[in-house]
Structures are given as C-alpha cells and as structure tokens.
Amino acid sequence: MQVYSIPNSIKKDSKFTFCKGCDHGVAIKIIAEIIDELNLRENTVAISSSGCSVLLYDFLDIDCLEAPHGRACAVATGVKRAHRAKGEEKFVFTYQGDGDFASIGLGESMHSALRGENITAICINNTNYGMTGGQMGPTSIMGQLTTTSPLGRNKEYHGFPIKTAEQIALCEGTKFSARVALYDVKNILKAKKTIKKAFECQLKNKGFSFVEILSSCPTNWKLSAQDSHKKIAEELTKIYPLDIFKDTIDD
Amino acid sequence: MSYIKIDQNKCKSCYLCIDACPYKLIKKSNNTGTTGELTVEFSDTENKCIGCAQCAIVCPDIAIVEVNRE
Ligand SMILES: Cc1ncc(C[n+]2csc(CCOP(=O)(O)OP(=O)(O)O)c2C)c(N)n1
Ligand code: SF4
Ligand code: SF4
Ligand code: SF4
Ligand SMILES: [Mg+2]
Numbered sequence: 473m474q475v476y477s478i479p480n481s482i483k484k485d486s487k488f489t490f491c492k493g494c495d496h497g498v499a500i501k502i503i504a505e506i507i508d509e510l511n512l513r514e515n516t517v518a519i520s521s522s523g524c525s526v527l528l529y530d531f532l533d534i535d536c537l538e539a540p541h542g543r544a545c546a547v548a549t550g551v552k553r554a555h556r557a558k559g560e561e562k563f564v565f566t567y568q569g570d571g572d573f574a575s576i577g578l579g580e581s582m583h584s585a586l587r588g589e590n591i592t593a594i595c596i597n598n599t600n601y602g603m604t605g606g607q608m609g610p611t612s613i614m615g616q617l618t619t620t621s622p623l624g625r626n627k628e629y630h631g632f633p634i635k636t637a638e639q640i641a642l643c644e645g646t647k648f649s650a651r652v653a654l655y656d657v658k659n660i661l662k663a664k665k666t667i668k669k670a671f672e673c674q675l676k677n678k679g680f681s682f683v684e685i686l687s688s689c690p691t692n693w694k695l696s697a698q699d700s701h702k703k704i705a706e707e708l709t710k711i712y713p714l715d716i717f718k719d720t721i722d723d
Numbered sequence: 724m725s726y727i728k729i730d731q732n733k734c735k736s737c738y739l740c741i742d743a744c745p746y747k748l749i750k751k752s753n754n755t756g757t758t759g760e761l762t763v764e765f766s767d768t769e770n771k772c773i774g775c776a777q778c779a780i781v782c783p784d785i786a787i788v789e790v791n792r793e
Contacts, residue, residue: 476776476790488784492758493737497783657743657777697737697783 479504481513483533493697495654495687496524499596500531502664503567506671507534516563517551519544521577523569524603525596542577544568545584548591563674565592570684571601574636575610581640588645588679592670595636595682597651597712598689606692610634613711618692633711637684641717648673648681650716653709655688655701666716673721681721686712725774725792727765733786736760740778740787746771749778 478486481504490496507513513534520528522541529536539547544566555562566573573581573595584591600618601607608618608625611633615624625633641649648670652663663685670681686708688700695703729749735758740749748771752764765772774792 473792474789475774475792476779476787478785478788482785486785487733490783492735492784493739494783497785498781501783501785657780660780697739698742701739 479508481505481507481533482531486531488531489527490524491689491691493688493690493700494524495598495685496527496596498654498660499594499663499685499687500528500567502660503594503667504532506664506668507532510668510671510675512563512671515561516565517548519548519551519564519566521566521568521572522603523572523601525567525569525572526603528567539566542572542575543580544572544577545589545591545593546580548593549584549587549589552589552591563671565594565671565674567594568596569602569609570595570597570599570611570636571609574634578610578634582643585640585643585646585680585682588647590674590677590679592674592681592683594667594670595684596687597636597684598687598692599633599708600689600692602689602692606689611636611712613708635712637682637712637715637717640680640682643680645680646682646718647679647721648716649718650682651684651686651712651714653686653704653714655686655704659714669719669721676721678721684712686714724770725772725790726767727772727778727787727791728789729763729765730786730788731756731762733784733788734762735784735786736762737783738763739781739783743777743781745775745777746773748772
C-alpha cells in the first residue's frame with residue numbers, strides 16, 4: 473500500500489529550485505498536503521510575495537497571484553473581498569518571508585490582522601533577507617552576522633528583533649496566531665496540524681489567522697542543512713518559542 | 724516488504740533523509756547529482772524498512788517520491 477506520494481496540489485514533475493536543504497521546500501509540501509486534505513485546490517487563491525517565497529507559484533497547482541514586496545495581505549484582502557462582492561467565497565492565503573511580512577509589509581500585515589480580515593497568512597521566518605543575499609531582517613537575532621550587520625546585530629544601532637506571532641496575537645481581529653518549526657519529523661507534523669487549524673479558521677469565517685514558521689536558510693547562514701536545523705532547535709526556539717499565542721476560533 | 728523510491732534527478736544531496744531513517748536504510752550512492760555531490764539510495768538487504776515515511780517527510784526536495792508499506 474502506498475502510504476506517501478507527492479501531493480496532488482504540487483505541479484507534475486516539479487523540481488524545487490530552493491537551495492539544498494532549505495525548509496521552504498518542506499513548508500510548501502505540507503501546505504500542498506493540507507490543500508489536498510481539505511479539498512481546496514479548485515477554490516484557492518494563493519498570494520506569493522517578494523523573496524524566495526515567491527517561487528510558490530512555480531510549484532503549487534493552484535491559482536496564485538504575486539504581490540509587490542510586503543503587500544501580500546493587502547492583495548489577499550482585495551482578492552477575498554472582490555470575490556465575496558460577486559457572491560463567491562474563495563480560500564485566500566499568503567506565503568511571505570519575514571522581511572516581507574514584518575518589515576516592508578508590517579503595516580499591511582498588522583492592519584489586516586486588526587481588521588480581522590478573513591484570510592490566512594503564512595510567514596517563513598529565516599531571520600534574514602534570503603533571496604537578496606542575507607541582509608539583516610526585522611527578525612535577525614541579537615549578535616547575528618549578516619551582510620548588513622557584519623559586526624552582529626546590536627541594540628544600540630539596530631534595535632531589537634520582532635516576535636511576529638506574539639505581536640499579531642495582540643491584534644483584536646486575530647483569531648489564531650502560532651509559531652512552528654520544521655527541524656525534525658515531530659515538528660513538521662505539528663506544523664502541518666497547526667497550519668491546517670489556521671486554514672480551518674478561515675473556512676469557518678472567523679477572521680485573521682497567522683502561522684510563523686521558523687525556517688532554515690543554509691546558504692546565507694553558511695551552515696549545512698543539519699547544522700541549520702540544530703541552530704533552530706537549540707538557539708532560535710529559545711528566542712522565538714514554539715507555541716500557539718492565540719486561539720479564539722471557537723469563542 | 725516496505726520500500727521507498729528516490730528520484731535521482733531531484734535529490735540535492737542534503738542527506739537529511741539519512742539522519743531521519745530509524746534503520747539507517749538510506750546511504751550515499753555512486754551517482755553525482757545536480758549539486759555535484761553524491762545523491763542517496765535506498766539499500767535494504769534485510770527487509771527492515773517499515774514504511775514509516777520519515778525520510779519522505781523531511782526531504783525538502785520531494786525527491787523521495789513514494790513510500791510503500793506492506
Ligand atoms: C519594493 C522592493 N524593495 C526591495 C526589493 C528587493 N527584495 C527582493 S526579496 C527581498 C527580501 C526578502 O526577504 P524575506 O521576505 O525575508 O524573504 P526570504 O527570501 O528570506 O524568504 C528584497 C529586499 C523588492 N523586490 N521590492
Ligand atoms: S537563499 Fe535561503 S531561503 Fe532562499 S532558497 Fe536559499 S536557503 Fe532557502
Ligand atoms: S520509510 Fe522509514 S524505514 Fe523506510 S527508508 Fe524511510 S525512514 Fe527508513
Ligand atoms: S532528503 Fe531528499 S534531497 Fe536530501 S539527500 Fe535525501 S533524498 Fe536527497
Ligand atoms: Mg527571510
């Protein structure tokens with residue numbers, strides 16, 4: 473009996489173009505599995521963003537729209553509302569990097585949460601601007617060496633990193649906000665369950681749902697896939713705890 | 724007999740699957756893959772594979788395309 477195969481919502485003959493060992497591939501795979509399981513493929517519009525996350529539309533066999541840098545939640549809002557005005561209920565989710573969601577796009581992201589927009593946002597937190605070569609991002613941790621913080625992030629000059637899932641949980645319109653990781657099988661399965669819950673929040677028409685995924689960037693971190701996962705497990709989860717910060721879906 | 728199938732054209736030689744298999748049934752092959760490094764192969768001479776799919780779950784490149792459980 474076949475117990476595992478490539479999800480139907482991944483385009484046939486897809487070959488991911490992320491760097492070797494990058495967690496973006498795992499994130500997209502579990503999202504595709506959830507789309508299959510919830511039978512959402514024909515009724516979904518995914519909004520991809522600027523960054524390595526943009527590649528989503530190359531691999532998912534669903535309708536996708538690319539938003540300008542940081543504007544994914546705003547575009548998702550438009551897509552959701554315009555369809556609703558025509559009497560069509562689309563399932564709309566964004567797939568954004570940490571720079572996209574929490575730096576250049578923070579205004580759009582947070583106001584979507586405050587409005588309780590009935591969309592789901594997924595944010596891949598790899599603690600830097602991956603696609604453009606590893607610059608410091610809003611989530612780079614204290615002391616982190618990046619191309620724009622060659623001496624390490626410091627509080628005097630750069631200030632503190634943002635704990636996105638905690639901040640989004642504070643918005644009144646947010647119904648669900650969580651942080652997950654993908655560094656081992658147990659966490660991947662948990663991440664899948666959590667993203668599914670966020671998707672179901674939208675399907676139940678409850679309001680804004682958000683999942684931050686702690687994710688590796690082996691290329692810019694200059695670490696192997698294994699050591700990147702070790703860094704997430706041992707270092708990043710201490711700064712960015714894995715938890716559900718808000719779940720008022722059934723209130 | 725449980726078994727997996729690996730697509731050699733998709734494998735990027737990250738070796739995450741080698742660590743994930745509880746029975747160490749995945750090892751480096753003699754084939755050079757797209758990243759210039761050796762890809763991996765499934766080698767289960769004693770029929771130890773239980774079809775748990777842990778290897779496929781961790782593969783970031785959907786290179787483990789099938790897991791079959793008896
Ligand atoms: C308006 C605008 N400014 C700058 C850029 C260049 N740019 C492309 S991707 C990116 C950073 C992406 O970082 P992140 O959102 O964390 O995604 P990652 O690549 O790390 O997954 C930047 C600054 C752009 N595309 N558009
Ligand atoms: S640059 Fe980083 S985030 Fe982008 S594909 Fe490579 S490893 Fe992944
Ligand atoms: S299915 Fe399980 S036992 Fe079989 S090769 Fe994969 S990880 Fe090993
Ligand atoms: S996890 Fe996937 S890409 Fe990495 S070595 Fe194994 S089969 Fe190849
Ligand atoms: Mg990033």
